[in-house]
Amino acid sequence: xxxxxxxxxIGRAWxxxxxxxxxxxxxxxxxxLTDEEIDRLAAAIDSELERGLELRExxxxxxxxxxxxxxxxxxxxxxxxxxxxxxxxEHTVYYCSRCQTGGRVLKDRRLSRLLx
Ligand SMILES: [Zn+2]
Numbered sequence: 001x002x003x004x005x006x007x008x009x010i011g012r013a014w015x016x017x018x019x020x021x022x023x024x025x026x027x028x029x030x031x032x033l034t035d036e037e038i039d040r041l042a043a044a045i046d047s048e049l050e051r052g053l054e055l056r057e058x059x060x061x062x063x064x065x066x067x068x069x070x071x072x073x074x075x076x077x078x079x080x081x082x083x084x085x086x087x088x089x090e091h092t093v094y095y096c097s098r099c100q101t102g103g104r105v106l107k108d109r110r111l112s113r114l115l116x
Contacts, residue, residue: 013062013069014052016094018044020068020076025101026086026093068094 019026022044024037033041055065062070067077072085076096084097086106097105 012091012093013066014048016069017052017066018048020078020094020096020100021048023099026088026095026106068096070094 016026018041019028022037022040024033024041028037028041052065068083071083071094073082075081076083076099079096079098081096081098083094084105086093086095093106095101095106097103
């Protein structure tokens with residue numbers, strides 16, 4: 001719960017970007033993160049929000065700003081794997097199955113619990 005608050009209020013699109021940059025599963029926030037994962041998440045929040053602010057100041061569109069969000073099937077900017085999407089409660093989450101979930105395709109929340 002403590003870790004979920006780290007990205008509360010940032011917004012779903014940026015949460016997608018941040019989790020990707022941190023190489024964390026979209027479901028990582030509902031589990032206990034290790035210290036190393038928390039460090040990665042904190043670093044990703046800093047770097048992604050800084051990148052976002054810079055792009056906004058230059059007037060970049062959402063399409064240019066987001067590298068993961070709303071890019072189903074487009075190649076991951078890190079590894080080239082087509083990005084995947086999963087519905088998670090009321091959210092739609094975009095992620096790279098190679099960078100973030102060790103090759104696992106997420107089906108829904110219950111299945112991801114089984115796979116954990
Ligand atoms: Zn990737």
